[in-house]
Amino acid sequence: MHRIFILIFLCAVAVFPAYRYLKQKDDQKQAPPPLDPVTETQIKKAVDLVSSGMVLYREKNFTRAESLFTYVLNRMGRAPAAEAAAVMAAQCYIRAEKYEKARWILTLFPKQYSQSPYTNRVHYLYGLLLAYDGDVFAAAKRFLYVYKYEPNPDLARAAKNGALLLFEYRLTPEQVLDLASRLDQNDDMTGWAWFFAARLLLGQKRFEESGALFTKFIDVFPHHPENATARGLLASAESGKEAVIKIGVLLPQTADYSYYNEIGQGVLKGIELAAAEYNKAAAVKVKLIVRDTKADPVLTYKITEDLLEREKVAAFIGPLSSEELCVTAALTEKAGIPVIAPTASATGIDSLGSHVFLLATTKATQAKFLARYAFDSLKINEYIIIFPNDNYGNTMASAFRDVIEERGGSLFAYEMYQKGEKNYKDILDRIHEKKVEEVFAKRALERGEILGRTDRQYVEVDSLFMADSAVEVGAIFIPGYPDEIVMLAPQVPFYKIHTQMLGSRGWYDSNVLKHAGRYMENAIIVVDYVDNSDSPQWKSFQTLFTKAFQTAPDPNNALGFDAASLLFDRIRGADGARLLKRLQKTEEYAGAYATFRFTPDFHANTSTVFLRIKDEEFTRLPIK
Incomplete structure (x- = not known):
């Protein structure tokens, strides 16, 4: 039992x-x-x-x-x-x-x-x-x-x-066929063995043997899921040409802003390394068709159209920006061609279609996850949001507010500042005064109920006392940039506001810790990426990259490597439509840059990391 x-x-x-x-x-x-x-x-x-x-x-x-x-x-x-x-x-x-x-x-x-x-x-x-x-x-x-x-x-x-x-x-193909001989000829596993052995033979340019085995496979297993792929590879074997899968790579290399070029060139190195490693053992090689988008959506449209119609690519890696991705996603949707987007993260980008795979976690997703954690796990009900007046700040603030309102929480203050602001006195004074008024009104009401009066004496004494006292607020969320956080975070306790601080990617910076860390004790921030250097995936990638380029890799290199490896691991000689089906089954992928987790409908990465600032250091919280 x-x-x-x-x-x-x-x-x-x-x-x-x-x-x-x-x-x-x-x-x-x-x-x-x-x-x-x-x-x-x-x-x-x-x-x-x-x-x-x-x-x-x-x-x-x-x-x-x-x-x-x-x-x-x-x-x-x-x-x-x-x-x-x-x-x-x-x-x-x-x-x-x-x-x-x-x-x-x-x-x-x-x-x-x-x-x-x-x-x-x-x-x-x-x-x-x-x-x-x-x-x-x-x-x-x-x-x-x-x-x-x-x-x-x-x-x-x-x-x-x-x-x-x-x-x-x-x-080897001989070993695969040896194992297949131990199975019943009609067994599903025999079909797989023949398919892979034929592919391996094709990769070794043993075209006649490969063609014969593909023919046998197609005849015996007419309904096998790789039957259509086998027919395409059979044509390559019969023509005596090496089979290749074309992959379109859309990255900025000569854009007007050097920032875009730096990311694009770094991502490209990672993609090229992944392709070289894959082709070493692959029966069906990948061929990268690299195009410079210049970070221009109009040019991206023309390039995408050309790669689809003339080059017949099976998939795309890139483009980087959300604006460019919208263009490529629209053109590839009807054909069912998968698109791996390494960095696009604008609001709504995760609903472009089931053929688009986002490796970056959207800003809204990060803010929502942090708000849920604060409300559900930290049990905080009252919030202040202070944010820069730009796309990043508005997106994060709005998404955070939506969750708080959905959960029935209280939004005490919603304050905006101009990007790059240095002095936050006016904002913090308003918050402090508003809280003082709230507390004073509550105390006056209690005394009026208990004592039956709220005379002038109590009002004056409490006003003088409260104006210079610390006030308590549940939490304050500041989705700002590093140079702003260095100035704003220390001013919160200076203006006597005691609260749980919550932050975003802008807080995850060594200069922030150096100049303001002591004011941020126990602050909790959400990020899409942390140093992954202790993982076996990073160490393996680092060895490969250093050997290939004679220099240490950076996160952009790793992101490109992961984007390509995610795609290549699911190729098996398939065309775009069958490749897309394999990608859509991916729930999690452990890469060198990070571990990516995908939603089942729109395949947007939902992997986020929570960090706590403790003793002026970032400590990872054990939360998925």
Whole structure:
């Protein structure tokens, strides 16, 4: 009964159980040590501990989850729940990249639990270890075994996807065909194997072999989702030409403003690096068709039209500005050609169409997320908004206000200033005086009710006292620029306004901390991007970029690399329409620049980061 409970729980949280942790060194000859008998109380405790470990695992707290699983294994190894604990412990070790510990558990599992219902799961995990070790053929064999014999559809699907990734990127055509020979000819997996093997042969310019295999694939699997792609690639094989997919790249290189050119040139370097890396192993190469938009929407219209009609591009990366993106999105919508937009973030840009993918989080989205967090998590009901009178400030302020009004909160003040303002005395004086009047009126009313009078004596005494006293306001949101924040933030406490400070991207600046950090203690800000240099994705990208360009990368380089990699990872030789369908299934993409999360309808990135200023440093809040 306990085993059934654990199995159901594992399926519900979509994790793959793992295996028994033993500290002794296995020399492959020594049998595992005997397990001590367990009591009924221990059996129940093991179930509870494993259940708690599952919750922690689902929350990605792998270290604490691992400690619970290994405790069950070491102390209650005969309990039925220990089998699931063993598999989950190995899974935690794999997540933590402790591959030797995971391998030790997975090797001993069949000896300790020879009749376990989790045997195929162990094969799957061992396949992952083999892939990490570079033994991709052995890994693919493990995945195919699980695919053939595992009744659990989730695990069988995971094994199938693992094998497909190896077919596509890591195996030779001979290895793929060897694996296909172990399957029934009409099996769906056989079709995938033939398709990928034919593509690999085409990439090696073995046109005759590739053409024969594509023909066989098309005949045997007429309804396969890659059948149309195969027909196009077959034409390339028969013509003896290398197959390529054309990608339009729309970036400013010689615009009137150097700022645009700097971003465009940086993004382009990242795109070119991604293309070079992809083409090293791709059967169907990508060809970049780069055009200089000069940040001009009219020129962008002409270029987009030309690339669609004459070059027949399958997708676009860029343009950068929201104005240009509107033009490209309109021209590509009917054809269903996907557009990856690295930086566009204007209000409403996230509703251009389901073929447009925004990597930048819109300003309105950031402001709304911060307002919801302040209202729902910080439980703040009263707000002041002070913002610059430009597109950025108005967009952020309006979106923040909308959420507060939707939630039934109170907007105490809504103040605008001219961009670049240095002195905010008038605004802060008005807020302070208004709050004093509110508090005084409340006190006068209370005294009038309690004492039955509100005579002149009380009015004069309270007025003198309150005019020089600090006032309390729930929160103040200031979506300003760094040079403004340096001046404005310190003036808030100076004018005796005690409040929770909330900010935006303009606060995320070293000069802001240096000159005004001590006045911002516990301020919370929302940004679309933070330093990602500790992530494995950044480190891998940094190595590639430095080797290619002999210089360290910057965020623009990483953003271009991510935009291109997101696209290239889903190509598989497809045309624009089929490529779009694959992109539309993307919910999350972990890149070098950031992790991007997309909405299901309009595919706008919703990934935001909350930071708290603590001891004059930015500290990331653990909020998605």
